[in-house]
Amino acid sequence: MKKKRDWFLPGMVLAVFLAWLFPQPGADGGWLHPELITSGGVALIFFLHGVALSFAALRSGMLLWKLHLVVQGCVFLLFPLIGLGLYAATAHALPDDLRVGFLYLCALPSTVSSSVALTAAAHGNVPAAVFNATISSLLGVVLTPLWMSTVAEIASSQGSLGKVVLNLCFWLVLPLIVGQLSRPWLGNWAARHKPFINTVDRGTILLLVYTSFCDSFVLGVWTQHGLTAVLATIVLTTLLFWLVFWTVGAICTALKFNREDRIATLFCGSKKSLATGVPMAQLMFGSDPGLGLILLPIMVYHPLQLVICGVLAGRWAKEHHTPAPPLGEILAAAEPSPSIPDEN
Structure with missing residues (x-):
């Protein structure tokens, strides 16, 4: 069977180009x-x-309060505290906008579709x-700007934190x-036209990526930091992912989570949402010329987390004696598609 190719990641590169x-x-x-x-x-x-x-x-997953506390604690407490430490430690090493970008990455909510798709592929607790x-997506509306207000002058262009x-x-x-x-009227239509909705969703995000970087190029932000910023971002996002992933794994071991709960916790607790991050940055930072640098960490972290977690999902599925879909299919089904699997 021919493997599905994910066009979104190359699309991000094309949008920036x-x-x-x-x-x-x-x-x-x-x-x-x-x-x-x-x-x-x-x-x-x-x-x-x-x-x-x-x-x-959602209903069948609501009662696992210990799992929920670990996931949301990692996403909105562990990550941001690491982000604040990174922000302070790189005061004289990285551009200010990139430092804000790392904190912004750490303050974002978890992914939606990719967390679910990867958990399902690995036979975890869907x-x-x-x-x-x-x-996580709903909490991020309040908690992400709250964390960002500790260092970023959001109010300078968008008003008070409350605004x-x-x-x-x-x-x-x-x-x-x-x-x-609208689901009573559009739910069945959405189920029948998932590929179309996926294309519209991803295409819109790519358009936002394009506009996010335009001001940065017009004002020459990248001529000052270009390659150095990209290399530093690749190294730091890789270290960040594994630090959080190993920490989440240690917490799961300490709390004696079963296999299914551990998989769901690892995938939800270590991931950050590009689909939420790009639109939210547009609203929070407005036409800030450094928006391209601010978004760079999440744009690097996004494919990194998908590839690593996709490989792990395949490995854990084999341990379960049930083959996972090919990595290309997992990535194609992953965020930022709005498709959510049904209860069954």
Whole structure:
């Protein structure tokens, strides 16, 4: 059988390349009107997530409170504390925007679709993964800007912290709720047209990636830091992933989690959402010329976590004596697709 190819990761590279070649259309004041694309694109992405998300799939995973505390504690406490330490330790070694970007990566919620897809591929606790991935996205609307307010001057362009949270609720949570309320009419249509919804969702994110980098290229941010910033990001994101992954594994061992719960905890607790990170950064940082550098860590961390966790999912599936889908299919099914598996 022919393996599915994931076009999203090459698409991110292409979006940045196009921003380098043709930055003017997506820059502040450009004919693409990035301020409108940002608002409309964010709302569309989270509306699609709301339409595709079955809350029935959440119910069976709600009672595992110990697992939930570990996952959310890792995502919103362990990660950000490491991010603050990294921010302080690199004060004279990295550009300020990149340092903010690492903290932003650490403050983001966990992924949705990829956490669930990988947990299912490895034969882990899928209902627990669905519950934690979804709750993480909702908590991130408040906790991500709260962590960022400790070092980043979000208020300088977007108003008070409360205004930032309200803005995120309006463009992220409200469309999600509207999408969820639309499920009686659109749910069956969404189930039949998952490939189309996936394409629209990912294409919108790539457009936001393009506009996020345009101002950086117009103002020459990358001429100062280019290759050094990229290499430093690759090294630090790799170290960050394994530090958190091993820590989460040690916590699971200490709490004597069974195999299924351990897999769900590892995948949900070590991952960060690009699908949420790009739109949220657009809303939080506005037209900040350093937005490209701020987004660089999550754009490197995203494919890194998918590849490593995809390989691990395949290995754990073999240990379960049931083959996992090919890695290409796992990655193609992974975030930022809004598709959520049903209860069964």
